[in-house]
Amino acid sequence: MMDTKIDGMPFGELMxxxxxxxxxxxxxxxxxxxxxxxxxxxxxxxxxxILAARAMPYTERIAAALEFKREANEFYTQGRMLDASxxxxxxxxxxxxxxxxxxxxKKKGILDQDITQHEYTPANEEEAVAIKDLFVSVYLxxxxxxxxxxxxxxxxxxxxxxxxxxxxxxxxxFLRAQIRIxxxxxxxxxxxxxxxxxxxxxxxxxxxxxxxxxxxxxxxGDGxxxGDGxxxGGDGAARLELxxxxxxxxxxxxxxxxxxxxxxxxxxxxxxxxxxGELYRPDEEPTKPAGPMVVHGGEGTTx
Numbered sequence: 001m002m003d004t005k006i007d008g009m010p011f012g013e014l015m016x017x018x019x020x021x022x023x024x025x026x027x028x029x030x031x032x033x034x035x036x037x038x039x040x041x042x043x044x045x046x047x048x049x050i051l052a053a054r055a056m057p058y059t060e061r062i063a064a065a066l067e068f069k070r071e072a073n074e075f076y077t078q079g080r081m082l083d084a085s086x087x088x089x090x091x092x093x094x095x096x097x098x099x100x101x102x103x104x105x106k107k108k109g110i111l112d113q114d115i116t117q118h119e120y121t122p123a124n125e126e127e128a129v130a131i132k133d134l135f136v137s138v139y140l141x142x143x144x145x146x147x148x149x150x151x152x153x154x155x156x157x158x159x160x161x162x163x164x165x166x167x168x169x170x171x172x173x174f175l176r177a178q179i180r181i182x183x184x185x186x187x188x189x190x191x192x193x194x195x196x197x198x199x200x201x202x203x204x205x206x207x208x209x210x211x212x213x214x215x216x217x218x219x220x221g222d223g224x225x226x227g228d229g230x231x232x233g234g235d236g237a238a239r240l241e242l243x244x245x246x247x248x249x250x251x252x253x254x255x256x257x258x259x260x261x262x263x264x265x266x267x268x269x270x271x272x273x274x275x276x277g278e279l280y281r282p283d284e285e286p287t288k289p290a291g292p293m294v295v296h297g298g299e300g301t302t303x
Contacts, residue, residue: 038157049090072084
């Protein structure tokens with residue numbers, strides 16, 4: 001097992017990294033680090049290819065990040081979720097990562113005071129948009145990979161990160177809702193949170209469809225379009241994609257509301273069982289056991 005490799009890295013080395021991440025966990029000297037999502041914590045363990053990419057100018061750097069993402073996508077389609085999650089994290093860490101300023105941290109552990117956060121500063125709006133689009137898509141894919149690995153907490157954190165960059169990312173809202181109600185332990189709280197997410201996603205999708213309709217009609221509703229709301233090829237494809245997502249969201253919202261109503265009925269029935277009065281007539285004595293009964297391993301008699 002120790003000879004197994006994940007993305008070329010020995011399994012034993014991955015385990016050592018996991019142990020280092022756990023060192024001093026929950027102690028006052030690393031509370032901040034422990035609050036970071038796992039995919040951000042992992043950026044501290046950079047391989048040579050990642051270090052090289054971080055030193056590149058923007059054009060080469062974004063190309064390297066996109067290549068990591070492409071490789072991750074291939075692993076994802078192959079069902080290799082751990083490999084995929086690592087590659088997605090590499091793509092993020094090219095632009096945003098942690099470093100430890102203490103050269104001896106691998107022996108003494110990770111302390112908040114030794115950690116520095118690094119994030120690339122875009123030189124212009126074009127770079128900013130490209131990096132944002134990359135991060136949102138990668139965060140969504142990280143959420144999917146961790147979800148498939150049954151790490152609900154990290155999957156939800158990845159959706160949260162996507163929404164921090166794009167508050168109207170209906171994909172992140174919908175995905176987060178799916179992730180929250182997936183575990184067998186999910187209950188009323190998770191269903192309520194999922195319902196809020198799906199409702200918000202539906203609202204955003206309808207707004208985006210409205211914007212497309214307005215744009216296809218020339219913006220003032222009196223011409224400039226062909227009147228069918230289709231717009232050009234790009235707008236038409238975007239509209240079809242939004243309509244598809246809207247259908248999925250509406251289906252899930254309907255099911256969540258149905259499940260909630262069904263659970264509400266069950267809760268009332270269960271609660272009513274405690275207010276139905278006596279379970280036997282007052283003039284009757286409870287039936288006594290016909291013979292001796294065993295109490296705590298010994299034999300005794302009733303009466």
